[in-house]
Amino acid sequence: MKPIYTSFTEVVKDIQDGSTLMVGGFGLCGIPENLIIALVETGVKDLTIISNNCGVDEWGLGLLLQNKQIKKMISSYVGENKEFERQVLTGELEVELVPQGTLAEKIRAGGAGIPAFYTPAGVGTPIAEGKEVRSFNGKDYVLEEALAADFSLVRAAKADKMGNLLYNKTAQNFNPMIASAGKITIAEVEEIVETGSIQADRIHTPGIYVQRLIIGEQEKRIERLTVQKTG
Numbered sequence: 001m002k003p004i005y006t007s008f009t010e011v012v013k014d015i016q017d018g019s020t021l022m023v024g025g026f027g028l029c030g031i032p033e034n035l036i037i038a039l040v041e042t043g044v045k046d047l048t049i050i051s052n053n054c055g056v057d058e059w060g061l062g063l064l065l066q067n068k069q070i071k072k073m074i075s076s077y078v079g080e081n082k083e084f085e086r087q088v089l090t091g092e093l094e095v096e097l098v099p100q101g102t103l104a105e106k107i108r109a110g111g112a113g114i115p116a117f118y119t120p121a122g123v124g125t126p127i128a129e130g131k132e133v134r135s136f137n138g139k140d141y142v143l144e145e146a147l148a149a150d151f152s153l154v155r156a157a158k159a160d161k162m163g164n165l166l167y168n169k170t171a172q173n174f175n176p177m178i179a180s181a182g183k184i185t186i187a188e189v190e191e192i193v194e195t196g197s198i199q200a201d202r203i204h205t206p207g208i209y210v211q212r213l214i215i216g217e218q219e220k221r222i223e224r225l226t227v228q229k230t231g
Helices: 033-042 061-066 082-089 100-112 175-180
Strands: 020-023 047-050 070-075 094-097 116-119 133-136 139-145 149-156 158-160 182-189 212-215
Touching: 033 061, 033 149, 033 182, 047 061, 061 070, 061 082, 100 116, 100 139, 100 175, 149 175, 158 182, 175 182
Parallel strands: 020 047, 020 149, 047 070, 070 094, 149 182, 182 212
Antiparallel strands: 116 139, 133 139
């Protein structure tokens, strides 16, 4: 059985200043929102965050950003956050932008123990500057190093007591690969069931990757609400 926590503050208390964190989610879909709030409350700072994006103003990772707890952001899309833009332009925040597919593979490789890989994405652009470029069968590829983290924070719909995780539809996004690439993975879940209750072929993240579980009720905010006008 995996440790099941009841306090979000307690489950993140050993995340120290200067830690590198991977955080699941795509936009606001599938983010571990209660774990993020707990980090805001602890006041931990100088964090390096690896995540597809940085939430929005006043929600998700945007909460850590506005509290100036993030030192460096490694991500692929940052266009929904005005505070992010402000901190970049004033030099308060270091940013490493990575093509989305490359980011996903860098995280997956880190979880699989693969130190680096070649990809055609970014060849001939600033992304390739300072990196090895090698030709295979007449085509150039840039060498990208894998990513790993001190802690991975993910969100799942369901876990069993052995830490096996099941994600809900598109809320799966980056969560499975991020769960595999942290030294310590903390899973915020909506429900914990008995071991064996999740069919083996439905498990997205095997429990061997997960060290801590906690149940949390999420708001599941919509990043950009679009409604159809009637009449």
